[in-house]
Amino acid sequence: MHLYTQSASPNGQRVSIFLKEKGLELPMTEIDLRAGENLSEEYRAKNPFGRVPVLELDDGSYLSESQAICRYMEGMHPDPNFFGTTDEEQAFIEMWSRRVELNIMIPVAQAFRNITGFFKDREKVVPEWGEVAAEAAQTAVSIVNDHLANNEYLTGNRYTIADMTLAITLNFAKNVGQDLLSAEHIARWHAEVVARPAFS
Amino acid sequence: MHLYTQSASPNGQRVSIFLKEKGLELPMTEIDLRAGENLSEEYRAKNPFGRVPVLELDDGSYLSESQAICRYMEGMHPDPNFFGTTDEEQAFIEMWSRRVELNIMIPVAQAFRNITGFFKDREKVVPEWGEVAAEAAQTAVSIVNDHLANNEYLTGNRYTIADMTLAITLNFAKNVGQDLLSAEHIARWHAEVVARPAFS
Numbered sequence: 001m002h003l004y005t006q007s008a009s010p011n012g013q014r015v016s017i018f019l020k021e022k023g024l025e026l027p028m029t030e031i032d033l034r035a036g037e038n039l040s041e042e043y044r045a046k047n048p049f050g051r052v053p054v055l056e057l058d059d060g061s062y063l064s065e066s067q068a069i070c071r072y073m074e075g076m077h078p079d080p081n082f083f084g085t086t087d088e089e090q091a092f093i094e095m096w097s098r099r100v101e102l103n104i105m106i107p108v109a110q111a112f113r114n115i116t117g118f119f120k121d122r123e124k125v126v127p128e129w130g131e132v133a134a135e136a137a138q139t140a141v142s143i144v145n146d147h148l149a150n151n152e153y154l155t156g157n158r159y160t161i162a163d164m165t166l167a168i169t170l171n172f173a174k175n176v177g178q179d180l181l182s183a184e185h186i187a188r189w190h191a192e193v194v195a196r197p198a199f200s
Numbered sequence: 201m202h203l204y205t206q207s208a209s210p211n212g213q214r215v216s217i218f219l220k221e222k223g224l225e226l227p228m229t230e231i232d233l234r235a236g237e238n239l240s241e242e243y244r245a246k247n248p249f250g251r252v253p254v255l256e257l258d259d260g261s262y263l264s265e266s267q268a269i270c271r272y273m274e275g276m277h278p279d280p281n282f283f284g285t286t287d288e289e290q291a292f293i294e295m296w297s298r299r300v301e302l303n304i305m306i307p308v309a310q311a312f313r314n315i316t317g318f319f320k321d322r323e324k325v326v327p328e329w330g331e332v333a334a335e336a337a338q339t340a341v342s343i344v345n346d347h348l349a350n351n352e353y354l355t356g357n358r359y360t361i362a363d364m365t366l367a368i369t370l371n372f373a374k375n376v377g378q379d380l381l382s383a384e385h386i387a388r389w390h391a392e393v394v395a396r397p398a399f400s
Contacts, residue, residue, distance in 0.1 A: 048343045048346070048347070049299060049303060049340070049343060057288070061292075063291050063292065063295055064295055064299075065294065065295045065298040065299065067294065067298060068291045068292075068294040068295040068298060069291070071290065071291060071294060072287055072288070072290075072291035075287030075290070075291075076287065087272055087275030087276065088257070088272070090271065090272075090275070091263050091268045091269070091271060091272035091275075092261075092263065092268075094265065094267065094268040094271060095263055095264055095265045095268040098265040098267060098268060099249060099264075099265065102306075103249060106302075106306065114329075123332075124332050126326060126328050126329045126332060128326050128328070128329070129314075129326045129328070129329035129332075132323075132324050132326060132329075140249070143248045143249060146248070147248070
């Protein structure tokens with residue numbers, strides 16, 4: 001297997017932190033997003049949508065989407081478990097993963113791209129939408145904060161892939177000027193998660 | 201189990217078509233999105249994010265996110281299989297599901313909401329972003345069209361949850377004035393999928 005990624009990007013981090021939590025290492029190639037290397041014909045042959053990361057499997061096929069890559073690695077290396085064991089546990093972990101992605105991760109990314117214009121050489125930027133997205137992320141984080149008042153982790157009493165995704169998203173948000181870490185229970189939970197060796 | 205849903209909404213349809221494909225029926229309550237019933241305190245106790253559908257489990261817990269609900273039902277009723285059997289098959293089905301959701305379903309929904317102002321009583325509408333999103337959906341559909349030139353279904357030779365999500369998204373898009381069905385291979389694939397009894 002071989003990983004094509006930009007390890008500093010949020011989705012790159014999702015895979016690299018997941019691998020660290022599993023105690024795994026993969027040979028990898030860094031893709032330069034800023035230079036548009038992900039948009040080259042060569043890279044699009046691996047992922048026509050031009051996104052990182054992509055995992056090349058041993059049969060030469062290319063698997064993209066960080067959540068699909070992590071779930072595949074969990075299948076290959078089941079312990080420690082981060083996607084759930086029973087059907088019910090798996091369902092609630094997926095529910096929280098998706099709540100984080102759809103209500104926080106995507107709005108944070110849209111706010112970043114539309115407010116800062118970081119990729120304005122290759123996409124149309126709508127600053128007014130960036131503000132709407134930033135506010136949506138704030139609202140969603142406050143709902144999660146209420147949830148964490150009564151739950152150690154997103155899905156209750158154990159750390160899962162959903163917590164990784166949220167912590168990576170909030171770290172990224174902070175780095176690009178969106179501070180979503182100040183609410184009391186988010187702050188307590190975040191300190192606990194980023195103290196893990198995989199986040200160092 | 202009990203389903204709270206708006207069966208005409210794209211995510212409502214994802215669960216109802218999935219259940220039909222499985223030959224299952226669940227007792228259900230319709231939630232009126234237009235009237236904002238999903239934003240009531242009573243509904244938010246089931247899903248604090250105020251989205252449909254929500255599945256109430258037999259222990260009284262509430263599972264939301266349509267993909268999590270469908271995967272849970274697949275665990276309870278494994279045949280016929282729509283999420284894959286081997287780790288590798290599951291990974292590629294998840295990859296395609298997410299490509300469809302992130303690159304087509306979300307842009308179609310954002311275009312709809314921001315161009316038509318359908319929910320302008322409860323959210324800020326940015327028409328310029330709606331146009332950007334509509335164009336992004338077009339671009340993604342054209343990538344999928346190329347893929348379907350050499351593949352009967354999204355993941356190759358069999359129909360899965362990813363095909364359901366794409367067909368429901370393209371039907372919804374058409375209903376709200378975004379025609380994404382005209383490309384040759386998309387049209388061939390779409391005709392095949394919507395001819396299934398579950399789509400009638």
